[in-house]
Amino acid sequence: MTIMAGMGSPTGTGVGPLLRGWRVRRQLSQLQLALRADSSARHLSFVENGRSRPSRELVLRLAEELDVPVRERNALLLAAGYAPHYPETPLDDPSMATLRGGLERLLAAHDPYPAVVVDGSFRVLAANRSLGLLLTGVAPHLLEPPFNAIRITLHPDGLAPRIVNLRQWRRHLLERMERQLELVRAEPLRRLYEEVRGYPEPAGDPADEPADDRVDGPAAYGSPFALPLRIRYEERVLSFLSTIATFNTPLDVTVSELAMETFLPADAETVRFLQSVVGPER
Incomplete structure (x- = not known):
């Protein structure tokens, strides 16, 4: 398993504006949020306007009710003048051994179909054997760790x-x-977005083409319920449906940003080919 360190914690401009931004994003009134967090609309108004400093406990309650990502909860605490509440443990830390082992077993169990674990910046932390099949032909400079x-x-x-x-x-x-990017203020992720958005676009793809009017949408590829990834491998085309799994109720920043993406075969031909080439784990 390849291990990389997590991203640095973002900084804020004041806990009041940050909380107001999350409240507006969740489409809650001050009264609704105050009732959920066992506070008052008046006090919440003072907090958002910078007239009152919230307690550490109130910041955590508000963050919980607003379903704020774990990294951003630490950012709220820092903006309010408190120490972070959630640790950020490197994945290669000895305390993470059980979690790493569980991820490795899940990845292996998904063979002969590709699966990968990524962090919040889409850096690849671990993958199963089958992913190597898809990476055939990728330029070596893109595979230098930590590859994305x-x-x-x-x-x-x-x-x-x-x-x-x-x-x-x-x-x-x-x-x-x-x-x-709407959920986390991560500069590495924003730089990556600007980079990949600048790659050459496929020809004949109008930027404002309505999704419903495309003749080459999901149904055109034999999957009317989800968009498949269709990728050439030698003389054939392999077709996959992507699923993403994350940890429920994470209490660590690193764990909160881990995601396992698995690629399920979207047709019988892909199933037969992968089972014949990759085969069962020995």
Whole structure:
């Protein structure tokens, strides 16, 4: 398993504006949030306007009710003048041995189908044997650790030339990054987004093309319920549906940002090919 350190904690401009931003994003009134957090709308108004400093406990209660990501909860505490509440333990720390072992078993169990574990910046932390099949032909400079799943997928020297439905898959990945950027103020993630957005776009893909009007949408590739990743491998095209799993109720920043992405075969031909080439774990 390849291990990398987590991203640095972001800084804030004051706990009041930060809390107000999260409240507006969750579409809650001050009264609604105050009732949920066992406070008062008047006190919450004072906090948001900077007229009152919230207690550490109130910051944590508000963050819980607003479903704020763990890293950003620490940012709220720092902005309020308190120490972070949630640790950020490196994945290679001895205390993470049980968690690492569980991830490795999950990855191995998904063979012969590809699976990967990434962090909040989409850096690859671990992968199973089958992922190597998809990475065939990727330029060596993209595979130097710590390599990045988004960069490898969309880079002209990576998987992009082999992805049959690159226009749709590129749009999907950029939208996924945009959603994540709305939740975490991570400069490395923003730099990655700007980088991959600048890669050459597939020809004939109008930026404002309505999704419902595309003739090459999911149904055109044999999957009417989810967009498949269709990628060339030698003389055939492999088709996958992507699923993402995260940890429930994480109490550590590192754990909160881990995600396991698994690729399920979208057709019988892909199943037969992977089972014949990768085979069961020995």
